[in-house]
Amino acid sequence: MDAHVNGSLVPVPDSPATSAAAHLRDGLGLTGTKVACGTGVCGACTVLVDGSPTVSCLLPADRLAGRTVTTVEGLGGEHPVQRAFAAHDGLQCGFCTPGFVVEASVFVDTWRAEHGDTRPGREEIADALAGHLCRCGAYEGIFAAVAAACEGGFDTEPDRDPPRVDALDKVTGRARYSGDQAPPGTWEGVVVRSVLPHARVRAVRTADPATPLIDLLPPDRTVRYVGQAIAAVAAPTPEQARAAAAAVTVDYDPRPAVAEVDAARAPGAPLVHPTRAERADA
Ligand code: FES
Ligand code: FES
Known part of the structure; x- marks a missing residue:
């Protein structure tokens, strides 16, 4: 064709x-x-x-x-x-x-x-x-x-x-x-991102142990918005890299989240970072 x-x-x-x-x-x-x-x-x-x-x-x-x-x-x-x-x-x-x-x-x-x-x-x-x-x-x-x-x-x-x-x-x-x-030998990287707005990540696993996986989580292993980077994988071609990323499984421990201003201001609303120090570390 x-x-x-x-x-x-x-x-x-x-x-x-x-x-x-x-x-x-x-x-x-x-x-x-x-x-x-x-x-x-x-x-x-x-x-x-x-x-x-x-x-x-x-x-x-x-x-x-x-x-x-x-x-x-x-x-x-x-x-x-x-x-x-x-x-x-x-x-x-x-x-x-x-x-x-x-x-x-x-x-x-x-x-x-x-x-x-x-x-x-x-x-x-x-x-x-x-x-x-x-x-x-x-x-x-x-x-x-x-x-x-x-x-x-x-x-x-x-x-x-x-x-x-x-x-x-x-x-x-x-x-x-x-x-x-794209010089010869260049690999393609794909970032695996959070599908939840707030969660602790218990584990990240690749289907193939030979797939290179780079951990991108902060020290507290917490994601705070949909799309936050969790890990990156790489492979010789874009198709292989996308397949490797799709095969990554993320074990989430979901935490409460709010998406409206009024709900975020309400007493007892979940905090993104409980303290300034923790925010600085994230
Ligand atoms: S000129 Fe940079 S994104 Fe449009
Ligand atoms: S890359 Fe954004 S619409 Fe195709």
Whole structure:
């Protein structure tokens, strides 16, 4: 099975076990597509599938067969919205930027086709990019960049240098992050996280004793929020690492927890840390 990716015919896996994002990054070396949440929430992994913005971390790679895929690299740095992001400093670390840029390229093209070179409202831009999170908070620059691209202000090269020296690398997907480096022999790590808001962890076990497991619990062996890191496992491939993490069993001793402000203020409410000293040690 094949897909057209950025203009080239490439093979795609015939199994749904690999995500489209993993195949693009690990199989094809297109590391401009970022994986941040891995759960379809943040938009960092957005690519175009037959022209539609799609989160690739949840899409099985075999679903790309016969489709046309465009990643941030496929925009070539020539799309007006890429120049606008750079000129308006719509980025900081740039990890969310490929996803924003890919989605915004469709919005800008559609807006200009329907409305001419006019400026969309802030609400229209927010609606279009609602599936994207920027943890650095570069939203003001992003709003300005998308509006300016819609107005036609970046159809040719801007006549000034972008305020951020690595902006062009980040808006084109050329920027290489530590997670994009995979020298031969690199293993993948996966963190096993708490599924309970408050519990003491009695034990953490791997199904295979040969699996390397690193304990990440604090000295009091207590988890205090859903998602707290409990342990990390590693394996030669992402699939093996995810399987190893799924095979970890955590023996919890659940403790009371509250999730509302009033309940947390009520007399006798469970304490996150009974004393300042214990909080400092955690
Ligand atoms: S990494 Fe795919 S949506 Fe966050
Ligand atoms: S620029 Fe850092 S997450 Fe958006």
